[in-house]
Amino acid sequence: xxxxxxxxxxxxEGTFRFVSTAFEKDVEELIDKIKxxxxxxxxxxxxxxxxxxxxxxxxxxxxxYNSVKQEIYKRLMKTDVLYFADEKDPEKKGKKVxxxxxx
Numbered sequence: 698x699x700x701x702x703x704x705x706x707x708x709x710e711g712t713f714r715f716v717s718t719a720f721e722k723d724v725e726e727l728i729d730k731i732k733x734x735x736x737x738x739x740x741x742x743x744x745x746x747x748x749x750x751x752x753x754x755x756x757x758x759x760x761x762y763n764s765v766k767q768e769i770y771k772r773l774m775k776t777d778v779l780y781f782a783d784e785k786d787p788e789k790k791g792k793k794v795x796x797x798x799x800x
Contacts (some may be wrong), residue, residue, distance in 0.1 A: 720760065724769060726750070728776055737780045737790045740770065740800045770797050 727750060731738045738746060747762050747769070773779035774794055783791035794800065 720765070723750075724772055727769070728773065728778060731773070731778050735788070735790070737778050738773065739782045739787075740779060740794060741782075743769065743773075767797060770794075770800065 727746070730750065731746070743766070744762055747766075770779065774796075777793075779794040780790040781792045781794060783789040
């Protein structure tokens with residue numbers, strides 16, 4: 698017996714793919730902007746940076762920050778751009794963030 702798709706399943710699959718693709722693209726853009734700036738970011742400033750990148754329609758990622766911050770932290774650690782600011786000079790990178798539990 699063949700599986701019959703409902704209209705809702707097509708809509709949900711399409712929406713998931715669209716959001717997933719948009720998320721990937723926007724996280725890459727976020728990482729590029731970080732690399733073009735200081736080359737690293739303190740986790741403390743990530744939420745502000747996330748909201749600063751919203752487009753005019755407010756659609757950056759289209760996902761609430763709290764829902765994606767763990768995934769963004771993982772990707773920033775993987776690309777070696779997540780560091781705490783140096784205690785003596787906050788514009789210099791300090792200790793590397795190697796685990797989400799450090800944040």
